[in-house]
C-alpha cells in the first residue's frame with residue numbers, strides 16, 4: 001500500500017462508505033448506487049458547461065473535469081462519483097492523434113496497424129498525467145465522504161479503437177490482427193495496458209477510492225480468443241495498481257460467457273451487464289465475488305411501474321451475491337430524463 005496518509009481511503013473519509021464496504025464484500029449501512037456514464041450528456045448543467053469546449057479539452061481542464069464529475073453527485077445523491085474523463089485520454093496525453101467526434105466516438109488521425117505504427121507509439125510520461133491528478137485532487141476536496149471512482153479502458157477496448165481508427169461493430173481489424181500477427185498484437189496490447197494502467201494509477205494516487213476497468217467491446221470475443229490474446233494484457237493493466245489495495249471493478253458488456261475468465265484476469269468486483277441476471281452471474285463466479293449492476297438502461301425510458309418492478313428483481317437477484325453495488329447494466333443513455341435517475345436513487349435508498 002503506497003497511498004498517502006491524506007488519501008480519502010486512508011484518512012477515514014471513504015473507507016467505511018457504503019460503496020467501499022460493499023466493494024470489499026461487507027454489509028453497507030445502505031445499498032450503494034451509482035450510474036455508469038452518470039457524468040455527461042443526460043444532464044442539462046453538463047451540456048451548458050460544455051458549450052464552446054470540445055470533449056477532450058473539457059477532460060484536460062482540471063476545474064471543468066472536477067465540476068462535471070461533481071454534478072451528478074449533487075443532483076442525484078448517488079453513493080459515488082465517477083471521474084469525468086475518457087478511455088482515450090491516455091492516448092491523447094501520450095501524443096497519439098485522437099479526437100472524440102460528437103455522435104460518433106473516438107477517431108484516430110491514423111489507425112495503428114503495422115509494426116512501424118506500433119514501434120512509433122509514444123510512451124505515456126508521468127508528467128503528462130498532471131492535469132488528471134489535479135482534476136482528481138480538486139474533485140475529492142469537494143466530495144467529503146463520497147468516494148470517487150477512477151477508471152480506464154481495458155486494453156482490448158482501447159486497442160480496438162486504435163486498430164480500426166474509429167468505432168466499429170464487429171471489431172474485425174483487431175480480431176484479425178490477434179491471429180494473423182500475434183506478436184504485433186501482443187505489443188500493441190502491452191502498450192495499451194501500460195497506458196491505461198498508468199492513467200488509472202494516477203487517479204488512485206491522487207485521491208480516487210476505487211477503480212474500474214471498462215472492457216466495453218470484449219463481448220465481440222469468444223472465450224478462447226479472450227483467454228489467449230486479451231486476458232494477459234488486462235491482467236497487466238491491473239498489475240499497475242494492485243499494490244495500492246484499492247478495490248477494483250472489472251466490467252464488460254456482452255461478456256456473460258467471459259465472466260470467469262475476466263475475473264481471473266483481475267478485479268475484486270465484477271460489473272455485470274444487463275444480459276445476465278445477477279443470481280446467475282453469482283453462480284458462475286462460485287458465490288464468492290461482490291457484484292455490480294445491472295438495471296437495463298432501456299427500462300429508464302419505460303413507465304415507472306415497469307422500471308420499479310425490474311429494479312426490485314435486480315435487487316432480489318443481487319442479494320444472492322456476497323454484496324451488491326446497484327448500477328446500470330451499461331451507461332446512462334444520453335436522452336435519459338435525469339429525474340428518473342434521481343427517483344431511482346431514492347427508491348434504492350428506501351428499500
Ligand code: CP3
Pocket residue numbers: 035036037038039040041055082083084085086087088100101102103104105106151157167214216331
Ligand atoms: O460518467 C461517466 O461514466 C464518466 C465519464 C466517462 C466518459 N467516457 C465520458 C464521455 C467514462 C467512464 C467513459 C468511458 C468510455 N469512453 C467507454 C467505456 C464505457 C462504455 O460506455 O462502454 C468507452 C467505450 C468510451 C469511448 C467513447 N467516448 C464513446 C463511445 C463516446 C460516445 C460518442 C458519442 O458522442 O456518441 C465517447 C464520448 C464521451 N465520453 C462522452 C462522455 C460524456 C460524450 C461526449 C459529449 O458530451 O459530447
